[in-house]
Amino acid sequence: QVQLQESGPGLVKPSQTLSLTCTVSGGSISSGSYYWSWIRQPAGKGLEWIGRIYTSGSTNYNPSLKSRVTISVDTSKNQFSLKLSSVTAADTAVYYCARGFISGPAYYFDYWGQGTLVTVSS
Amino acid sequence: AIRMTQSPSSLSASTGDRVTITCRASQGISSYLAWYQQKPGKAPKLLIYAASTLQSGVPSRFSGSGSGTDFTLTISCLQSEDFATYYCQQYYSYPQTFGQGTKVEIK
Numbered sequence: 719q720v721q722l723q724e725s726g727p728g729l730v731k732p733s734q735t736l737s738l739t740c741t742v743s744g745g746s747i748s749s750g751s752y753y754w755s756w757i758r759q760p761a762g763k764g765l766e767w768i769g770r771i772y773t774s775g776s777t778n779y780n781p782s783l784k785s786r787v788t789i790s791v792d793t794s795k796n797q798f799s800l801k802l803s804s805v806t807a808a809d810t811a812v813y814y815c816a817r818g819f820i821s822g823p824a825y826y827f828d829y830w831g832q833g834t835l836v837t838v839s840s
Numbered sequence: 841a842i843r844m845t846q847s848p849s850s851l852s853a854s855t856g857d858r859v860t861i862t863c864r865a866s867q868g869i870s871s872y873l874a875w876y877q878q879k880p881g882k883a884p885k886l887l888i889y890a891a892s893t894l895q896s897g898v899p900s901r902f903s904g905s906g907s908g909t910d911f912t913l914t915i916s917c918l919q920s921e922d923f924a925t926y927y928c929q930q931y932y933s934y935p936q937t938f939g940q941g942t943k944v945e946i947k
Contacts (some may be wrong), residue, residue, distance in 0.1 A: 720856065746943045750912070759864075763937070764927065764941050765884065765927060765929075765938040766938075766940055767935050767936045767937070767938075776932060780935045782935075812845045814883055817885075819874070819889075821889065821890065821931065822870075822872050822931070822932070823872065823931065823932055823933055824872065824931035824932065824933065824934060825931055825936070826874035826886065826929060826931050826935055827874070827876075827886060827929075828886050828889075828895070829937075830883035830885070831883060832883055832885060833881075833882075833883050
C-alpha cells in the first residue's frame, strides 16, 4: 500500500519561501506510470493543483503559480519537494502531496498524503 | 484552463436516498473525469476515474456517467459514511482543474 507523508514548517513569514517534502513509502518513486504532485486547499475552499514532477525530473506547473514554484525529486530518499517563493497570506492552505496515475493526456490522483497546514503570517 | 462547475453546491439528504451530483466542463473533456470524496480534516479519496470506472475498494452504490461536457455522480442508497464533500476533476488538459465541490449534508 502506497503511503505519502508531507513534512515541513507550519508557519512561514510573508515574502519568504515555503518548503515542503513528501516522503513516499510502500512503493518506489521511480516507478513508471506516475507523476508526483502537489495540491493545495485554502480553508473552506476547493482544490488547486500546484504542479508535478516525474521520476526523470521533468516538471509541469500551474500557470497561475509557475513563476514562484519549484518541485524537485530525490529518488535516493524516495521523496519529492515543493518550494513556493514570495508567499503571502493568500498562500495559507492545507498542502497535499499526491500520486498521479497517468491516463491519457494527464492523470488523476489515486493516493494522497494526509495534508499539512501552512500558515503565512508574521 | 478548463472550468469545472458542479451543481448543486450543497444538498441535504437522508440515509437511503438516491443522490445525484452534476459536473459540467467548459469544453469537451471526453471521459477524462475523476470524482473524489473528502471528509472534514481528511485528504480527498478517489472514487471514480474515466468518468465511470469505480476505484478498487469503493462501494458499488457509487456510480459515474457522462462524457464530453456533462457528467454525473450517483449514490444509489446514501449511507451515513457518505456525508462528505464531493469534487470532480478533469484530466483532459493542463492544468488539471477541480470543481468547486458539492457538500452532502444530513437532512
